[in-house]
Amino acid sequence: MLLWRQQEHRAAYISSRDTEGSIVSSYCHFMPEPHPSIVPIIQEARFSGVAKLRHLKFDHSLVTALVERWRPETHTFHFPTGECTITLQDVSLQLGLPVDGPPIIGPTMLDWDEMCETLLGIIPVNGESIVGSMIKLKWLGDNLFPIDENSSIEVIHAHARAYILGLIGGVLMPDKTRNKIHLICPLLHQFQEFHQLSPLVCQWSGGRVLNYRNVPHNDLVGYRARIDHMQQNQFIWVPYEGFGSIIDVEAYRDQAIWTSCTTLICFAIVEWHQSDMVKLQFRLSQEIHEEPNNLDHLHKLDMRVRQDKN
Template sequence: MERVMHPSPVEPTLLRLQSHHRSELLWKEKTPYDLSIRPIKIETAWSLFTSYPSHHRVEEYLSSAGLYDVVRVGRMQYDRHLLTAMVERWRPKSHCFHLPFGEAMITLQGVQVLFGLRIDGHLIYLADIFGKGRSWRDMLEALTGYVGPISGRSFVSITNLTDFIKDELEMEPIGDDNPVAKVEKIARLSMLVILGGILLPNSSDINIRLHFLAFLDLTGSAGSYSWGSTILAYLYRSLYCASYEGARVRYGYLPLIQLIK
């Protein structure tokens, strides 16, 4: 007698949110094509580092902040079909993927080993910097020298930001003789692109949060933050939202999903 594997949950009473899970449409064969996962576009952010490799003086700041290994690993090509399949297997309550051979999850150790991101240290808590009456435009100009337009009060276009960095590097490339202040500004700009354009992108595809400026102290505190746990928590929230019917993953560091073992 041929054994048939039923693809849906064996015991539905244990999965109280199944009726709202995106896999429910799959079991009913009602999943439309446009519900496949559409990763956010990160080409603009990566184009900065592929076209203008960081000088070793900038690399030192990025390394001390614990972010340079991400640049060294480089950009990974997204597999939409794999991402869609993995999200359909994600269970928000258990925070793991339910696969035919068992459960799998993204761990802090994996984040650290694969991308060199710190998983201990100070937590990133944006609520600490809200409502302090600080002008993000003034802070952006003071820390980076950027005087271009911003979106609203706390966002900047990633295209405008990367174009500004490229223009700065074209006019005055970073070398061994540049003033420290110049190198620090380019380092902060690069860190802002890494955080807001690659590791912690939002769903807009085009803007970077200026709140990251509060964590870019190059005197040493930038390297004391637990970037790895922040990035993993942010991705978990993205998966939580995307696992429900009609949603998509549009933010978070998606290579962590593709590299899960």
């Protein structure tokens, strides 16, 4: 049985008239434009692509319609035309981030106050601005050191580390608390190490302004209807074809593993890259699915229990 969580899936309660109170909240934190002094560091850390996404606008109804099509059992969206998902290829070509490297893990039994002072140059107020290994994004933004052309290299690096933390926790992977970020400072200790974790930024849109004037906004019922009646020729399985001339060749360096079935790990978060379910996205033949990997036991682990238990 491929789908075993139907009774608890929000799609089980959908009514065509169900719009009020059912919209999924989506959010990210606004990040200011990086100071020119830290731009080279952000580029060296391979976060330039993420920095371009620092202010996003959401269509909450569209997000809701997509969430209703998402199945946690297979880690794919289920559409009338077939299954699709966010792949390692999307991460490479849209964000310019690397997808081949060591898992993002490390020791968590640390003195976080000392870590903040060493890497960010300031100690947050314990119990207010920092709780365990999490710091408030507002505190992070309010306490970014003001920098100018006369700032020391230590201050500039501390500012850059804080900015990258803000990108991770406010734009790339917002925590559902909406105002905190896990303090993964060990990953920020040496910017050179990001070369292992982070390819060159790819502007696959080519700087074009996308026009959505003829697309309805915030119409949950309309989005559901359009998805329900989607035809095979209306779904673009390989959206990057034709953009080869504007995507940096470095973005393709991890191409060999884009179709791999593997775990995606970030500390307590473990998800499965279920590429065998979406072979059509890579112009491959799609055979009948085998039973997907059940990660329910891993999803029950989080950072809210004793550190030695996780």
